Amino acid sequence: MAAPSRPEHMLSQVTQLWSMLDEMAEGSPESYRRFMQLQLEDAKQYCAPPEPHLCLQTHILDPSEKSLFINLCRWKRVPAPKSPTDPIPLSAGPLEEMSDKAELYSVIDIAYNPTVLQRREENQAEMDHLIHLTFKYVEEHYHLSLSHSYHIATFTLKGSLKRMKQSLRGGPPPAPLFNRNTRNELTLDQIRHSLGEKDSSNAMLLLNKDVTQSKVHLIEEIASMDLPEEFITPAYEMTITKDANRKPLNIELKVELPKVSSVSECELSISRDDVIVEVPEKYRLQLDLPELVDEEATTATFNKGKGVLLITMPIP
Structure with a gap:
């Protein structure tokens, strides 16, 4: 008898998972x-x-000398190490070349779990070691030779917020982790384990093998086996409201989201010159704004009956 195909095997496991959840709902609401x-x-x-x-x-010293900016970012989507002796997971964007006036430089975005950065902020020796491992990752991954002298810039981010988000999200994001434990209750990981499922959602590449004797844990880059998300670009209307003297006051953006039932499903990201609306697995809209806006004063309302998101962005 032939072994079941992977889609059939996955369907069987999903069926078992839903069955176990149904039993939990009935037996212990x-x-x-x-x-x-x-x-x-x-x-x-x-x-x-x-x-x-x-x-x-x-x-960067070799192959060609130029400045390098490394944006260290916080991202809850990157898991924290399970124990102090485990490697530190990271998610990295591509190495990008940019120019500022006459200077050519490179930028890379690297994200860690917020707890990793917070703990090392409290211990300068551990922070120095994390930075050292970050440099080693960049050197080995991109075949570069870096100067290990550095300074922390007065700004927290080189480049725009939009570019950084695109950089990290364009790479392989880690899969979501469901690892909270509640006494006498099953977690999703435990349910999966009971089904005999092998965890293949996160593949990790171990780096810095030359420092394996260090008592401080190493670094791992997170890769994902997930299929790429497919988004629909929703219909939208953008208008600029003006006062009696024709001075621009607000940018109003109406986005039609008929498959959305609550504003909590929407993820809204606004900078001074762009806006991104995302609904996971449903919609994605990214627009450059015709005027600079005050992102702190921006408001958003959702008309559930019409399925329309209205974003009002004041023009300073």
């Missing part, structure tokens, strides 16, 4: 409610975008 709440909280953290933390400035 309160446990089921808490379990689903934990998964929703984890999913919300997983969808949050990366944020800038600090920017390191150093130099």
Whole structure:
């Protein structure tokens, strides 16, 4: 008898998973409610975008000398190490060449779990070691020779916020982790384990093998086996409201999201010159704005009946 194909095997496991969840809902409704709440909280953290933390400035020595800026970013989507002796996961964007006036320089964005950066901020020796491992990652991954002298820039991010988010999200993001444990309740990992599923969602590449004797843990780059997400570009209308003297006051953006039932499903990212609207696995809209806006004063409302998101962005 031939072994079942992978799609059939996955369908069988999904069926078993739903069956176990149904049994939990019927046998222990309160446990089921808490379990689903934990998964929703984890999913919300997983969808949050990366944020800038600090920017390191150093130099590429070989193959050609130029300045290098390393944006260290916080991203809850990157898992924290399971123990102090485990390698530190990271997610990295591509090495990009840019120019500023007459200077040519390179930029790379590297994201760690926020707890990794917070703990090392409290211990300068550990922070220095994390930076050293970050340099080693860049050297080995891109076949470069770097100066290991550096300074922390006065700004937290080199380049635009939009470019950084695109850089990190364009690479292979880590899969969501559901690893919270509640007494006498099953987590999703435990349910998967009970089905005999092998965890293949995260593939990790071990780096810095030349420092394996170090008591401080190493670094791992996160790769993903997930299929790329496919988004629909929603219909939209952008208008500029003006006062009696024809001075621009606001940019209003109406986005039609008929498959969305709640504003909580929407992820909104606004900078001074662009806006990104995302609904995971459904919609994605990215637009350059015709005027600079005050992102802090921006408001968004969702008309559930019409399925329309209205974003009002004041023009300073």
